Structure formats: C-alpha cells, structure tokens
Amino acid sequence: xxxxxxxxxxxxxxxxxxxxxxxxxxxxxxxxxHYLRQCENETEKVRKLVERQYLLKGEFDREYKExxxxxxxxxxxxxxxxxAGESELHEFxxxxxxxxxxRVARLNESRLQTGRQLEELEQKYEEMKHKLKDMQIKRxxxxxxxxxxxxxxxMNKVVEQNSFSTKAFSRFEEMEGYxxxxxxxxxxxxxxxxxxxxxxxxxxxxxxxETNTVS
Numbered sequence: 001x002x003x004x005x006x007x008x009x010x011x012x013x014x015x016x017x018x019x020x021x022x023x024x025x026x027x028x029x030x031x032x033x034h035y036l037r038q039c040e041n042e043t044e045k046v047r048k049l050v051e052r053q054y055l056l057k058g059e060f061d062r063e064y065k066e067x068x069x070x071x072x073x074x075x076x077x078x079x080x081x082x083x084a085g086e087s088e089l090h091e092f093x094x095x096x097x098x099x100x101x102x103r104v105a106r107l108n109e110s111r112l113q114t115g116r117q118l119e120e121l122e123q124k125y126e127e128m129k130h131k132l133k134d135m136q137i138k139r140x141x142x143x144x145x146x147x148x149x150x151x152x153x154x155m156n157k158v159v160e161q162n163s164f165s166t167k168a169f170s171r172f173e174e175m176e177g178y179x180x181x182x183x184x185x186x187x188x189x190x191x192x193x194x195x196x197x198x199x200x201x202x203x204x205x206x207x208x209x210e211t212n213t214v215s
Contacts, residue, residue: 029146032139039135043128050125053118060111067107071100 078093 029139029142032135032142036132036135036139039128039132043125043132046121046125046128050118050121053114053121057111057114057118060107060114064104064107064111067100067103071097071104074100 074093074097078090078097081087081090081093
C-alpha cells in the first residue's frame with residue numbers, strides 16, 4: 001500500500017513539474033514573476049524574524065542588566081549584614097545573591113546565543129535581499145529581450161505585409177497596363193473601322209458625282 005501511495009505521489013509530482021515546465025516555456029516572465037513573489041514573501045518572513053530577534057535580544061539584555069544589578073545589590077547587603085552581626089539577614093542576602101548570579105550566567109548565555117542567531121539571520125536576510133535584487137534585474141533583462149523579440153516579430157509582420165502590398169500593387173499595375181493596352185487596341189480598331197466606313201462613303205459619293213457629270 002505504501003508503494004502505491006509513493007507511486008501516486010511521484011506521478012502527481014511529475015505531472016506538476018511537467019505543467020510548470022510547459023507554462024515556463026509558454027510564458028517565462030509570468031513564471032519568473034511567480035517565483036519572485038514567493039521569494040519576496042520568504043524575504044519578508046526573514047525580515048520579520050530579524051525584527052523579532054532584535055526585540056528578543058533587547059529583552060535578554062534588559063533582564064541580564066537587572067539580574068546583574070540585583071546580584072551586586074544583594075552582595076552589598078550581605079556585606080552590610082555581616083558587619084552588623086545579622087547572621088540570618090546575611091544568610092538570606094547570600095542566597096539571594098547566589099540566585100541572581102545564576103540568573104546572570106543563564107541570561108548572559110541566552111543573550112549571547114540570541115546575538116549569534118541575530119547575526120546569522122541578518123546575514124541570511126542580506127543574502128536573500130541580494131538574490132531577490134538579482135532576480136529582479138534578471139526579470140528586467142528578460143523583459144527587455146522579450147520586448148525586442150516582440151518588436152522584431154511585429155517588424156517582420158510589417159515587412160511581410162508590405163511585401164504582400166507591394167505584390168498586390170504590382171498586380172494592380174499589371175492590370176492597369178493590360179487595360180490600357182486593351183483600350184488602345186479597341187480604339188485603334190474603332191478608328192480603323194471608322195476610317196474605312198468614311199472612305200467608302202466618300203468613294204461612293206465621288207462615283208455618284210462622276211456619273212451625274214457624264215450624264
């Protein structure tokens with residue numbers, strides 16, 4: 001049964017990765033924007049952790065200073081009680097002093113550890129900010145290349161359209177030339193027929209005049 005669930009999980013993961021790869025090939029800028037939003041969210045989470053760590057370190061520092069002050073205070077009080085011969089008060093002050101000194105040691109270790117953790121978080125945060133900035137720059141570079149690709153695509157389409165227009169215009173010129181030649185041919189034929197008819201009429205008229213003259 002475990003093997004079946006593992007196979008189903010692997011199959012779903014493979015299908016998911018394939019879908020992501022297809023989306024990335026189709027629209028890489030959209031996928032990059034998605035990754036950037038995720039990185040921005042993670043970076044923001046680390047920033048909040050850094051702020052909380054600062055507050056926590058501040059709390060440890062205040063508690064440490066207070067415990068250190070009380071330990072010194074009880075030490076002084078124990079010395080005063082010893083000089084005054086107040087053994088019970090002296091013993092109580094010593095116990096309080098020991099308690100506060102233990103707290104001082106514990107708080108000192110905690111605040112030092114918190115400081116180291118804070119430095120680690122700050123380094124991680126700065127590293128994430130640099131990587132995020134690099135990704136943002138990468139996105140701008142990809143957008144620039146994508147814009148150029150779209151511009152070249154549009155230019156090619158314009159060139160193709162112009163090429164088609166040029167061919168179409170040439171076709172119209174050919175048609176106009178053909179119509180001009182056809183018109184010239186028709187006109188020539190018309191004029192020839194007209195001349196032949198007029199000459200025939202003139203010849204007929206002259207022949208009639210000659211006949212009338214002979215008569």
